[in-house]
Amino acid sequence: MPLPHPLPKDDDLFSYLCLTRSENVGPVTFHKLLERYGTADKALKALPELASQGGLKRSLHIASQANIEKELESIASFGGHFIPYHSPLYPRLLRHIDSAPPLLTVKGKLELLQEPIFSIVGARNASALGKKMAQSLAEKLGREGWVISSGLARGIDAAAHRGSLSKGTIAVLAGGIDQIYPPENEELYLQIAEEGLLLAESPFGTQPHATLFPRRNRIISGLSRALLIVEAALKSGSLITARNAAEQGREVFAIPGHPLDPRARGCNRLIKNGAILVEEIEDILNEIHPSQPLEFKEERPQLINAVSPKDLTHARVLVNENLSVVPISIDELIRECQLSTSEIWVVLLEMEIAGRIERFPGGKVALKEEWKSL
Numbered sequence: 001m002p003l004p005h006p007l008p009k010d011d012d013l014f015s016y017l018c019l020t021r022s023e024n025v026g027p028v029t030f031h032k033l034l035e036r037y038g039t040a041d042k043a044l045k046a047l048p049e050l051a052s053q054g055g056l057k058r059s060l061h062i063a064s065q066a067n068i069e070k071e072l073e074s075i076a077s078f079g080g081h082f083i084p085y086h087s088p089l090y091p092r093l094l095r096h097i098d099s100a101p102p103l104l105t106v107k108g109k110l111e112l113l114q115e116p117i118f119s120i121v122g123a124r125n126a127s128a129l130g131k132k133m134a135q136s137l138a139e140k141l142g143r144e145g146w147v148i149s150s151g152l153a154r155g156i157d158a159a160a161h162r163g164s165l166s167k168g169t170i171a172v173l174a175g176g177i178d179q180i181y182p183p184e185n186e187e188l189y190l191q192i193a194e195e196g197l198l199l200a201e202s203p204f205g206t207q208p209h210a211t212l213f214p215r216r217n218r219i220i221s222g223l224s225r226a227l228l229i230v231e232a233a234l235k236s237g238s239l240i241t242a243r244n245a246a247e248q249g250r251e252v253f254a255i256p257g258h259p260l261d262p263r264a265r266g267c268n269r270l271i272k273n274g275a276i277l278v279e280e281i282e283d284i285l286n287e288i289h290p291s292q293p294l295e296f297k298e299e300r301p302q303l304i305n306a307v308s309p310k311d312l313t314h315a316r317v318l319v320n321e322n323l324s325v326v327p328i329s330i331d332e333l334i335r336e337c338q339l340s341t342s343e344i345w346v347v348l349l350e351m352e353i354a355g356r357i358e359r360f361p362g363g364k365v366a367l368k369e370e371w372k373s374l
Contacts, residue, residue: 015040016084020102021063024355027099054354074204080107097222101201105177108197112168116290117223118146121238122156122230123263130231135163140281142167145290156230169196174216175208221245228253232266253278315343327364
């Protein structure tokens with residue numbers, strides 16, 4: 001199948017990649033920088049001054065031309081592609097989550113990103129029946145027109161991928177796109193690279209570690225119209241994915257299990273809290289169809305591009321006085337400071353580029369521990 005749109009020009013991609021790989025530029029910060037400056041190139045030029053205004057006393061690390069060229073060459077040799085946020089190839093549903101990845105790395109059938117996607121995740125230490133259920137449902141959903149997305153973990157994820165290889169599957173990786181994890185899924189990884197699609201947010205060569213899995217999970221749910229949980233403990237990454245899905249406005253389905261099985265307690269809790277109970281494929285098909293659209297406003301609000309840094313001296317003082325290591329919502333910060341949304345966002349942008357604040361779920365921010373006494 002031909003690609004639905006051409007890939008972006010290399011010169012646009014270079015600036016995107018350089019900005020994304022620069023110090024303290026996370027997904028939310030990236031989008032705010034583009035709102036304020038219009039292009040990645042202009043945002044890159046503004047970073048040193050932003051960091052200085054935010055309180056950084058040293059030079060900000062901006063990704064070097066040599067490192068960006070090396071990553072571009074590595075991806076080309078690997079047979080992969082980059083998809084920037086503003087490319088027509090970028091998945092439409094993922095574009096609308098709060099922390100949409102600025103840049104995706106992919107290898108395989110790019111056209112799968114334009115198809116309706118249904119995610120299936122669950123326990124790594126899954127039961128034989130759980131894996132059988134996941135594989136069977138993935139296969140049946142594929143026949144109904146769904147592409148299946150999961151995280152290539154052992155257990156439920158691997159079973160869902162195997163059930164959907166023939167119809168279309170997307171593996172969302174926590175590390176770089178070249179990193180096979182867990183190693184036992186190497187054969188499945190190679191099959192997906194040929195028959196499905198590999199997708200990663202992390203730079204090429206990045207080994208997966210604990211902090212990257214929650215970031216991967218919000219992509220799994222963000223790509224999809226709906227999410228099914230098959231076996232999950234009460235404290236598990238699958239429940240984090242389910243929470244992401246609910247916050248992103250996706251349908252959440254769960255398969256119930258025996259109350260004495262720890263792998264069932266997470267799913268049973270989800271069902272108590274409103275997830276749709278699934279015992280057979282019809283329980284899903286009765287609720288959702290691949291042709292049903294999810295509607296979004298296509299434009300992000302332009303909140304910060306009209307504020308001049310010279311107007312922010314008083315705003316910086318107020319924001320610093322009202323921030324602490326305890327997370328506070330941005331709406332509450334606006335009320336406490338009695339400043340405009342634009343002013344708050346610009347000051348927070350400066351502080352984040354300087355590495356002074358961190359973001360939390362629910363649109364909250366807090367000072368980093370090492371900055372609390374300053």
